[in-house]
Amino acid sequence: MKAERVLVIAAHPDDEVLGCGGTIARFRDANAPVRVVFLAEGITARYDPPEFETPKVKAESAARNANAVKALALLGVEREAVFLAERPCCRLDQVPLIDLVKEVEGHIREFRPSQLLTHWGQDTNIDHCLAHRAVLAATRPIAIPYLRRILAFEVLSSSEWNTTTAFPANAFHDITGQIDRKLEAMAAYGDEMRQPPHPRSAQVIRGLASFRGAQAGVPYAEGFSLIRSLEA
Numbered sequence: 001m002k003a004e005r006v007l008v009i010a011a012h013p014d015d016e017v018l019g020c021g022g023t024i025a026r027f028r029d030a031n032a033p034v035r036v037v038f039l040a041e042g043i044t045a046r047y048d049p050p051e052f053e054t055p056k057v058k059a060e061s062a063a064r065n066a067n068a069v070k071a072l073a074l075l076g077v078e079r080e081a082v083f084l085a086e087r088p089c090c091r092l093d094q095v096p097l098i099d100l101v102k103e104v105e106g107h108i109r110e111f112r113p114s115q116l117l118t119h120w121g122q123d124t125n126i127d128h129c130l131a132h133r134a135v136l137a138a139t140r141p142i143a144i145p146y147l148r149r150i151l152a153f154e155v156l157s158s159s160e161w162n163t164t165t166a167f168p169a170n171a172f173h174d175i176t177g178q179i180d181r182k183l184e185a186m187a188a189y190g191d192e193m194r195q196p197p198h199p200r201s202a203q204v205i206r207g208l209a210s211f212r213g214a215q216a217g218v219p220y221a222e223g224f225s226l227i228r229s230l231e232a
Contacts, residue, residue, distance in 0.1 A: 004032040007113035009104055009135050011127035012042035012089055013068035014189045018200065019153030020117050021075055021182040022175025022209065022222050028076030029178070035111050036072055037083040039100060039131055041065065045090035052088060064189070071188035074181060083107070092130040100134035108138060112146050120152040120225055124161045141228070148231075151224035156199035156208060169223030172216035179209050179220040 006027050010016040016024065016036050027034050043061040044052050051057050065084045072082050087095060108116070116139065121132035132152065139150055154160070154167040175182065183202050187193055196203040212223040 004030075004115055005111060005113045006032055006034045007107060007111055007116045008034065008036045009039070009107075009116065009118040009131055010036065011039050011092070011119060011125065011131045013038055013064050013084070014042060014071075014186070014192050014200075015119070015128070015155050016068075017071055017075070017182060017185045017189070018155045018157075018205070019119070020173075020222055020224075021071075021185050022178040022220070023117070023153075023173040024072070024077060025075040025178040025181050025185075026173060026175060033081070033111075034077050035081045035083070035107065035113070036077055037104070037107050038068070038085045039103070039134070040085050040087040040089050040092055040127055042089050044088040049088075067189045067192075071185040074185040074188060075178075090125065090127055092127045095130075097130065097134060097137070100130060101137045104134050104138035108144055108147065114146060115149045115151070116147060117151050117153055117224070120154055120159055120167060122162055122165050123155060123158040125155070125158040128155060128158055136227075139228070141230075149229045150227040152227055153222065153224055154208075156204060160199065167223070168225045169212060169215065171224040171226045172212060172218075172221040173224070174213070174216065174218045174221050175209060176213070176219040176221075179206065182209070 008016050041061045042064045118135040119128035119131045159167045194200050209220040213219050213221040
C-alpha cells in the first residue's frame with residue numbers, strides 16, 4: 001500500500017465502523033495516519049429538544065462518545081486523531097451548511113489527507129446527506145492537490161433503506177484480515193448492535209462484507225462509491 005493519509009468525515013459515532021471500519025484498520029495496519037471527524041453526536045435524535053440537557057441524555061451522549069474512542073482504538077486510531085462533536089443528531093439541516101464546510105476544510109488543511117472517506121449522498125439519514133454535501137463543497141480540487149481520492153461509504157440501517165436507488169459500489173477495499181476487528185469495534189458500541197435480521201447485527205455486517213467481497217473477488221470487502229480519483 002502506498003503511503004497514505006486518510007481522513008474520515010462521519011455524521012455520527014458508529015457510522016465510521018459500519019461504513020469503513022475494516023478499511024480504517026487496514027490503513028492503520030499499514031501505518032497510514034487516519035483521522036476521524038464526527039459532525040454530530042449520535043443520541044439526541046431519540047429525544048425531544050427539551051430533553052437534550054437532562055442528565056440522562058447527557059450521560060447517554062457521553063457514553064456514545066466514549067464508545068467511539070474505544071471502537072476506534074480497536075481499529076488502531078489514537079485518541080488525538082478522533083474529533084467528537086456536540087451538534088444534535090439528525091438535525092444538521094438546522095446548521096448553516098457553510099459551518100460544516102468550513103469545519104471539513106479546516107481538517108483538510110491541517111491534516112492534508114491523500115484520501116477522504118465520507119457518506120453516500122443518497123442515504124435515508126439527513127445528517128449523512130449533509131455530511132456528503134459538506135465534503136463536496138470542501139474538496140474543490142484547486143487548492144488541495146494532495147487529496148487524490150474521495151470515496152463514499154455505505155452505512156447499514158441507512159443506505160440500504162433507500163429502496164429506490166441502490167448503493168453504487170464500484171471501488172473496494174479487501175478487509176479479509178480486518179473483518180473480525182470491524183465486528184469487535186462495532187460491539188464496542190454496546191446497544192447499537194442488534195440481533196438479526198437487524199442491519200446492525202454481526203450476521204448482517206459480515207454478510208454485507210461477504211457480498212462486497214464476492215463482487216471484488218476476495219473473502220470480505222467494504223464497498224465504496226468513487227466520487228473522484230486522480231492518478232499521479
